[in-house]
Amino acid sequence: MAVILGIAGTAKNTGKTTTTKAIMDQVQQDKNRLLGLTSIGYDGEDMDNITGLPKPKIEVWPGALVAVAERSLEVSSAQIQLLEKTDIATPLGKIILGKVIKSGTLLIAGPNKSKELRRILPLLQHYGANFIIVDGALNRIAPMVEVNSLILATGAAKTSNLTDLAWETKHLVEILQYPVFPKTENMVNVDSILDIQAAQRLTAILLNNQGVVINGVISSQGLEYLIQAGEELKGKMLILPDAIKLLVCGEVRHIYNLLTRLKNFGLEIGVKKEVRVTALTVNPYYPQFRFSSNDYQAAYVDQGLLYESITNSVNIPVFDIVEEGGHKLYEVIVEKEIY
Template sequence: MNLIDIIYKKYKTVSIVGMAKNAGKTVTLNKLIEDAYDRDIILGITSIGRDGESKDIVTNTEKPMIYVPEGSFVATLAEKLDEGDAKLEIIRVTEYKTPMGEVVVGRVRCGGYLQIAGPQTNRGIKEISDFMLSLGAEIVLIDGAIDRLSSASPSVSEGTILATGAVISRDMNRVIEDTVHTVRLFSLESIIDINDKTVVKEIMEKEKIGIVDTFLNIQYLDIKTAINSGKVIGSEIKEYTKYVVFPGALVGKTLIDIISTTRLFKQVEFIVRDGTKIFISPKEWLKLVKMGVKVKVLEPINTLAVTVNPYSPQGYYFDSFEFLKKMRIFIKDIPVFDVMLGDE
């Protein structure tokens, strides 16, 4: 089975996100493009941010360029059209601007290498993806930007491929632990009850921390962020509190402060939009779960596959077969690929 087999005729928009810079995200994207081209699948390709430059502007290491085949649709920057050798027919100059220029959408008339770019917001990426689908793209691939796991959000794409690799740590077990933790956060249980979900959505849209009781009454807290506000939140939890809703990020210290403030935390469910909003280490997460903390999401992330990159730009690497085998032992329900090794 190829990576493309997991997607084709099942999902229209798929994001590729990396656990860290140089985790193999661009290699994964190139593999998907190659597989799609071999099967005459028309792609749309965009990015949150910019990708496709030959050198990594952060680490100054060589980067794999992105080859865009004839007939595909791409989003790029008008100012960067002359830097690649692909030939584009511009279809639309969008209203989206980045610090490096304005985003344009075009059809590839002559295949070649190109920098990929797109809007810097989830809403913008969704709009560009829908436009490409309307032009005839069968699948839109969204290349996530540096450490922007938020591009895995269900508000952006129907499914996500997670790229992980040796760059995270010299310790293979640590890489596996961090990857398994991310996959778990992505697949957290969501709210099922339609009425509860409606109330939580309302709080998310207001972008304020909200406390919901068993009768679905909402109390909004007059604090801008949950960070360093755990004790304030904890003091507002009552015997009839059902949910505490966080529209933004949820960090470990917030939950620890809530726990230290009230014993009622075990009867409450803490709600975030999706797993990309949680910033808690694997060890801290397991500790909180054992203590009885329950975290749910408004929308779970549909993780379609995990890709592994055994090489690090720092010069060290893992045994490819051992790395792949171990990752598959710990991640059983989701396909794991080594696209560099060619394992499928």
């Protein structure tokens, strides 16, 4: 079975591209692996669209497979042989599957939603890719439910306050590790909880049944409403499709606090499908806004302190890619692979 690795960032400039490049280097050296590369955003540009600071460029080699939007090829120096044109439309044209025939830089803009990524991943495998990297976009994470191994890139770009960053990262990983409850046959299924009326209905159903499966998301407002039921939630089960559905509803810290209060009342919160966070990468870099000149400059927090504070907050491996390269990270990814 192929590795399908997603690389998501907690914010812009947390080192997604650096992590992607480091893992790509390792895949290139691994004779048993054929790379499949795609992205849920737009990556590989010379300069950051917002800060105007330089960015690392992605380079691909002959044989590698890619799934990218047509127009991203126009600004890439790599030569790509067209294997298949899909009908998946993006702002930069239809997604094509291609094989690299000449090395060079590649701008990867790919399928940007879950539904489309779900179609593209088997296609990459069909053409032989057995190590697929799904490059992330900004702070987006929703389509990453489709991958079977997730690397989270975080760092000073999220916040340069290391205490805050450590707490946030800890909570993020904890939510992603909520337990899997595979047996949901006897539970009531409901749609996304997006307003008070839906939250009221959810509470009523939950209090009259053993558990509820939400086939979608629950807004933070919905969670707040549920809290009002207090001790009555004890022993009940609230199941979501996956942990990412919990993360997209608001700031991590806020969501975590709401979920913790619910759990403290005895509500069991779990997911149907695991999103496996394999490792974290940390990046001391952040773009610092200069009011004097109205632009950004590169800045760094203390690398050692950053690494230590994150390592102490989570139960998964942490890497500083710039400092140590991608070798050990790659070992962890391959080792944890499920066959």
